[in-house]
Amino acid sequence: MGSTMTAKILARASGAEDVSAGDAVLAKISFLTCLDGQTFIDTFRDRGLKVWDPKKIIFCFDHMFQPDWMKVQAVTEHPKIRSFAKEQGIPEENIYDLGRNGISHQIPVEHGWALPGTVCIGADTQSSTMGATNCLALPALFGVDPIIITGDMWMIVPECIRITLTGAFPRGVNGKDFVYRLIADLGEVAQGRVIEFDGPGVLNLSMDMRLAIANGSVQIGALTIIFPADEVLLDYIQPRAREAFAPVEADPDAEYVAHFEYDLSCIRPLVAGPDQIELVRPLDDVMGLAVDAAYVGSCSSGRLSDLALAADILRGRQVHPTVRLVVTPISAETYCEASRTGILQDLVDAGATVTQPGCGACYSGNLSPLKLSDGERCISTSVETLRGRMGSKESEIILANAAVVAASAVAGRIIDPARLPAPEEALI
Amino acid sequence: MIVQGRAWKYGDNLGATDIVSADYDKLGMSHDWDGCAKHLLENVDPEFLQKLVPGDIIVAGSRLGTGHAHYYTSAIMACKYAGIAALFCESVNALFQRAAIDQGYPIWPLPGIGDFVNDGDRLRIDLASGEAQNETTGESRRFQPVPQLVRDILAAGNALDWALARVA
Numbered sequence: 001m002g003s004t005m006t007a008k009i010l011a012r013a014s015g016a017e018d019v020s021a022g023d024a025v026l027a028k029i030s031f032l033t034c035l036d037g038q039t040f041i042d043t044f045r046d047r048g049l050k051v052w053d054p055k056k057i058i059f060c061f062d063h064m065f066q067p068d069w070m071k072v073q074a075v076t077e078h079p080k081i082r083s084f085a086k087e088q089g090i091p092e093e094n095i096y097d098l099g100r101n102g103i104s105h106q107i108p109v110e111h112g113w114a115l116p117g118t119v120c121i122g123a124d125t126q127s128s129t130m131g132a133t134n135c136l137a138l139p140a141l142f143g144v145d146p147i148i149i150t151g152d153m154w155m156i157v158p159e160c161i162r163i164t165l166t167g168a169f170p171r172g173v174n175g176k177d178f179v180y181r182l183i184a185d186l187g188e189v190a191q192g193r194v195i196e197f198d199g200p201g202v203l204n205l206s207m208d209m210r211l212a213i214a215n216g217s218v219q220i221g222a223l224t225i226i227f228p229a230d231e232v233l234l235d236y237i238q239p240r241a242r243e244a245f246a247p248v249e250a251d252p253d254a255e256y257v258a259h260f261e262y263d264l265s266c267i268r269p270l271v272a273g274p275d276q277i278e279l280v281r282p283l284d285d286v287m288g289l290a291v292d293a294a295y296v297g298s299c300s301s302g303r304l305s306d307l308a309l310a311a312d313i314l315r316g317r318q319v320h321p322t323v324r325l326v327v328t329p330i331s332a333e334t335y336c337e338a339s340r341t342g343i344l345q346d347l348v349d350a351g352a353t354v355t356q357p358g359c360g361a362c363y364s365g366n367l368s369p370l371k372l373s374d375g376e377r378c379i380s381t382s383v384e385t386l387r388g389r390m391g392s393k394e395s396e397i398i399l400a401n402a403a404v405v406a407a408s409a410v411a412g413r414i415i416d417p418a419r420l421p422a423p424e425e426a427l428i
Numbered sequence: 429m430i431v432q433g434r435a436w437k438y439g440d441n442l443g444a445t446d447i448v449s450a451d452y453d454k455l456g457m458s459h460d461w462d463g464c465a466k467h468l469l470e471n472v473d474p475e476f477l478q479k480l481v482p483g484d485i486i487v488a489g490s491r492l493g494t495g496h497a498h499y500y501t502s503a504i505m506a507c508k509y510a511g512i513a514a515l516f517c518e519s520v521n522a523l524f525q526r527a528a529i530d531q532g533y534p535i536w537p538l539p540g541i542g543d544f545v546n547d548g549d550r551l552r553i554d555l556a557s558g559e560a561q562n563e564t565t566g567e568s569r570r571f572q573p574v575p576q577l578v579r580d581i582l583a584a585g586n587a588l589d590w591a592l593a594r595v596a
Contacts, residue, residue: 024575024576024577024578025577026577039459043588049592052595069454069457069458070457070458071457071458071459125496125497125498139497139523141497141500141501141523141526141527142500142527142530143526143527143530145587145588145591146530146586146587146590146591147591149588149591149592149594149595150591150594150595154529154577154578154581154587156522156575156578158522188490188491191490191491191494191519191521192519192520192521192522192525218496218497218523219496221491221494221521223522223523365457384496386445386450386496387450388450388451388453393451
């Protein structure tokens with residue numbers, strides 16, 4: 001029986017000839033990416049510990065935690081990270097501080113840390129995002145400490161499921177809609193397993209779309225998601241890669257516990273929530289619901305293609321006077337690119353508030369001007385619908401793609417972008 | 429490595445925020461684990477804390493530990509601080525399980541455990557061999573053993589001390 005991409009990466013990382021699902025292994029990691037709130041710093045200082053290799057740890061300032069009831073707040077945590085890095089010999093350029101910052105699983109992709117065939121570890125929940133680059137990307141969450149003492153991590157080799165893709169998304173549909181489709185379809189099958197993609201449809205997915213799909217792993221219930229290495233990935237990653245790499249591909253007879261096929265041309269805009277992300281519905285089911293707030297951003301949807309999708313809708317239109325539309329680019333690189341290409345201009349012309357890059361309004365503990373109050377409804381591209389996540393427990397979050405969010409911000413109610421009235425003549 | 433205690437059974441899809449509600453996020457974010465423990469299973473079984481005796485075991489169904497990982501540590505530490513000896517289940521979210529093992533806390537899938545114990549039965553299980561006895565019904569069964577690597581972490585108390593011992 002042949003090997004999956006997952007088994008090949010774990011065999012390589014643990015120095016084994018081959019590994020099978022259920023084996024306990026110690027896998028060498030290629031680097032660790034941290035968000036800007038880390039409890040391990042206290043532990044390392046209190047106990048006088050040293051990281052295994054300071055050159056392989058990066059910090060990305062993204063959440064900008066604010067409330068004083070949390071252990072970590074940007075005002076104290078950012079200086080703490082800078083001084084910790086100095087103590088440990090972590091190079092200055094490994095701190096993605098303001099001006100170079102962005103979400104902790106986007107930065108490693110843009111800056112060539114997350115490379116095909118490797119094990120990539122992130123402290124953040126959504127670290128599976130990096131799996132778009134043909135790596136095994138895993139969130140370490142609060143388990144960072146032991147990993148950065150030894151540079152390896154214990155793992156039970158997971159089972160894998162295979163999803164074969166054909167076709168291409170219709171216009172106005174993006175990776176986020178496909179994540180909702182998978183949440184609705186796979187839930188229990190995906191639990192604790194790795195989703196491996198293949199098929200001719202992969203080639204029709206841009207890197208932004210792959211990153212958005214891989215980002216949904218935790219919400220789908222999977223351990224992580226891996227994309228194969230094709231020319232789209234290699235063209236993107238080669239000029240960025242910090243070192244040589246060797247992609248992996250699944251053997252034709254690799255063992256999967258389940259196999260699904262999706263024709264991407266059949267995917268339509270979906271919405272998830274409120275309260276439970278598993279509540280996935282066609283856009284039509286929530287059409288017409290009034291919205292008070294709209295958010296384009298977060299690790300699932302703050303990429304250039306999402307911003308462009310919103311800008312296409314907003315160009316020549318105005319955000320409804322009773323709606324606050326906030327846009328948060330995922331990273332400084334995305335912010336610059338959106339500025340260079342005129343996307344930011346379209347957004348602000350329409351009345352959107354564009355913030356500093358990072359996680360933004362997705363979690364109410366972050367620095368963002370968008371907080372929900374009692375009785376409000378927000379249509380958002382972010383990752384969670386949990387009650388209270390974006391502010392008041394008496395508010396509601398419905399998730400959708402960036403085009404639906406932008407169109408709804410204009411209409412003041414949830415609307416299909418295709419049904420939005422044309423921009424005013426005077427503005428054309 | 430023996431776990432022995434009274435087993436309390438819950439169903440499928442027992443998520444992290446069922447164990448400690450997201451309403452207590454502030455306690456978790458302040459690392460107030462005793463505080464979290466006072467709200468254990470509050471919305472699932474309001475009587476739970478009254479019947480709980482330290483050393484008891486929770487037996488869940490399939491897909492234990494679903495939900496956003498932000499809430500995992502609160503759920504795990506609440507179980508630990510409430511004195512629950514272990515969580516067993518039919519299947520578990522791998523990230524939730526990993527977070528528990530890293531804390532030196534046994535959360536382990538034992539497929540078939542649901543048929544083997546009834547709510548309130550006394551259970552004894554040797555994690556190294558997988559040998560289990562239901563001391564209430566008198567039945568025995570052999571489950572998949574917990575791998576040595578994982579038992580080493582549990583024995584060390586947590587993954588950090590286990591890692592430090594490896595580089596010492």
